[in-house]
Amino acid sequence: MDKPSLKTALPGPKAKAIIERDGKVVSPSYTRGYPFVMARGTGAIVEDVDGNQFLDCAAGIAVNSTGHSHPDVVAAIVDQAQKFLHMSGTDFYYEPQVRLGEEFDAIKPFAGPSRSFFSNSGTEAIEAAIKLARYSTKRYGMIAFLGSFHGRTLGALSLTSSKAIQRKGFGPMQAGVFHTPYGNCYRCPVGLKPESCQAECLDFLEHQILVHLISPDEVAGVVVEPIQGEGGYVVPEPKFHQRLRDITKTHGILLIADEVQSGMGRTGKMFGIEHFGVEPDMIAVAKGVASGMPLGVTTARADVMTWPPGSHASTFGGNPVSAAAALATITLIKDSLMKNAAEVGAFMMERLKELQQKHQIIGDVRGRGLMIGIELVRDRVTKERATTERDKLVNECFARGLLVLGAGKNALRISPPLVLTKAQASTAVEILDQALAATNL
Numbered sequence: 001m002d003k004p005s006l007k008t009a010l011p012g013p014k015a016k017a018i019i020e021r022d023g024k025v026v027s028p029s030y031t032r033g034y035p036f037v038m039a040r041g042t043g044a045i046v047e048d049v050d051g052n053q054f055l056d057c058a059a060g061i062a063v064n065s066t067g068h069s070h071p072d073v074v075a076a077i078v079d080q081a082q083k084f085l086h087m088s089g090t091d092f093y094y095e096p097q098v099r100l101g102e103e104f105d106a107i108k109p110f111a112g113p114s115r116s117f118f119s120n121s122g123t124e125a126i127e128a129a130i131k132l133a134r135y136s137t138k139r140y141g142m143i144a145f146l147g148s149f150h151g152r153t154l155g156a157l158s159l160t161s162s163k164a165i166q167r168k169g170f171g172p173m174q175a176g177v178f179h180t181p182y183g184n185c186y187r188c189p190v191g192l193k194p195e196s197c198q199a200e201c202l203d204f205l206e207h208q209i210l211v212h213l214i215s216p217d218e219v220a221g222v223v224v225e226p227i228q229g230e231g232g233y234v235v236p237e238p239k240f241h242q243r244l245r246d247i248t249k250t251h252g253i254l255l256i257a258d259e260v261q262s263g264m265g266r267t268g269k270m271f272g273i274e275h276f277g278v279e280p281d282m283i284a285v286a287k288g289v290a291s292g293m294p295l296g297v298t299t300a301r302a303d304v305m306t307w308p309p310g311s312h313a314s315t316f317g318g319n320p321v322s323a324a325a326a327l328a329t330i331t332l333i334k335d336s337l338m339k340n341a342a343e344v345g346a347f348m349m350e351r352l353k354e355l356q357q358k359h360q361i362i363g364d365v366r367g368r369g370l371m372i373g374i375e376l377v378r379d380r381v382t383k384e385r386a387t388t389e390r391d392k393l394v395n396e397c398f399a400r401g402l403l404v405l406g407a408g409k410n411a412l413r414i415s416p417p418l419v420l421t422k423a424q425a426s427t428a429v430e431i432l433d434q435a436l437a438a439t440n441l
C-alpha cells in the first residue's frame with residue numbers, strides 16, 4: 001500500500017476516547033503534536049484505532065528501522081520469548097548478548113577490537129559513555145554541542161542543549177560540562193561559507209573553552225551527534241568532524257559519536273559518522289537498533305572499556321528478547337535496508353529540493369539517506385524561523401494521512417522506516433506539497 005486511507009474525521013471516536021483517558025492518568029510531560037492513536041502497523045503503514053491508515057514518516061521517532069512488525073524481527077522475538085525472557089546479562093551469560101557484542105565488533109565505525117556495554121535506551125547508552133570516558137581517562141570534563149540532544153537522565157541531560165524546557169526546573173546539571181557551537185552551515189555560528197571555511201565554528205572550543213574554562217588534560221570526552229537530530233536534522237561539513245577529531249586526538253580526549261538517531265543504517269551507512277571520514281573512540285546507539293524493542297548499546301575501543309566487575313551494570317540491559325530483535329534487525333539492515341535508505345533517501349531528497357523551488361517557506365533541505373530535514377523560514381534572506389508555520393504544517397500533513405515530526409524550532413524531520421519504497425516517498429512529497437499549498441505556507 002502506497003497511499004493513506006482516511007475513513008473518519010480525525011481524531012475518530014475511539015481515538016478521542018483513549019486520548020481523554022490518557023489525559024487523566026499519563027504524565028503531562030509528553031509532547032503529542034497531533035492525536036494519532038496506534039492500533040497496528042505493517043512496513044511504513046500504520047493504522048489507528050478507528051481504522052484510518054497513515055503513511056509513517058516518523059517511525060516512532062526514528063525507531064522502527066525495519067518497518068512496523070517486520071516478520072523476521074517478530075519471529076526472532078517469539079523464538080527467544082519462548083526460550084526465556086530474562087536472565088540478567090550482567091550476572092549470568094546468554095548467547096544472544098554475546099552474539100550482539102560480536103555483531104557490534106564487526107560493524108563499529110572504528111578499527112581495532114571493541115567491547116560493548118548493553119542498556120535499555122539512548123540516554124543510558126550516553127550515561128554509560130560519560131561514565132566510561134571519566135573512568136578511563138581519570139578526567140572529569142565533558143564537551144557537548146549547542147542544539148544537541150543526548151537524553152534526559154541527569155548525566156545525559158547535562159549534555160543536552162536542544163530546548164531550554166528540557167532542562168528547566170531540573171538544575172543544577174552535572175558539573176564540568178561545556179557547550180560549544182555546532183557546525184550548522186545553514187546558520188553558520190561564525191558567519192562563514194562552507195565552501196571556504198576551515199570549521200572556524202570550532203575555534204570557540206579550541207581557543208576559548210580549552211584555554212579559559214577547562215584545561216584540555218581535564219577533559220574526558222567530547223560527545224557529538226554526527227548529524228544533529230532533535231536540534232533540526234543539521235548536517236555539518238566533513239571538515240567539522242575532521243577538525244574535532246584532530247582537537248580531541250591532540251589532547252587525549254575521547255571522541256564519542258552519539259549515533260542514537262543517526263545510526264543503524266538510517267543515513268544509508270551503518271553509522272552517521274561514516275559519512276565524514278572520521279573514526280570515533282566510542283559510539284552510543286539505541287532507537288533503531290532493535291526495531292522498537294528497548295535496547296541501548298555503548299561500544300568502545302577495547303583499550304578504553306577496561307572498567308572492572310561491579311563498576312557499571314544494568315539489570316535489564318541487553319535483554320535477550322531485545323538482543324534477538326537487534327540481531328534480526330542488523331541482518332536486515334546489512335542485507336537490504338541500508339541500501340534502500342541510501343537510494344530512496346536520495347530520490348526523496350531530490351523531490352524535496354524540487355518542492356523547495358515551489359514553496360518559498362522551504363529555506364533548506366538537507367540530510368543523508370532517510371534522515372532528512374526541511375527547515376522552514378519566513379524569509380529566505382533573513383532566515384527568520386517559521387515556528388508556528390512548522391507546527392501547522394505537521395498538523396496539515398496528519399490531516400492528509402502523513403505522519404511527520406518537527407525537529408528543532410522550525411524544521412520538519414523525515415525519518416521513516418527504512419523499508420520505505422520510492423512510491424511511498426513520492427506520496428509523502430505529494431502530501432507535503434498539498435499541505436504547504438493548503439495552508440498558504
Ligand SMILES: Cc1ncc(COP(=O)(O)O)c(C=O)c1O
Nearest residue numbers: 121122123149150151229260261
Ligand atoms: C541523538 C540522541 N541521543 C540520545 C537520545 C535519547 O534516547 P532515549 O530517548 O532512548 O533515551 C535521543 C533521543 O531522541 C537522541 O536523538
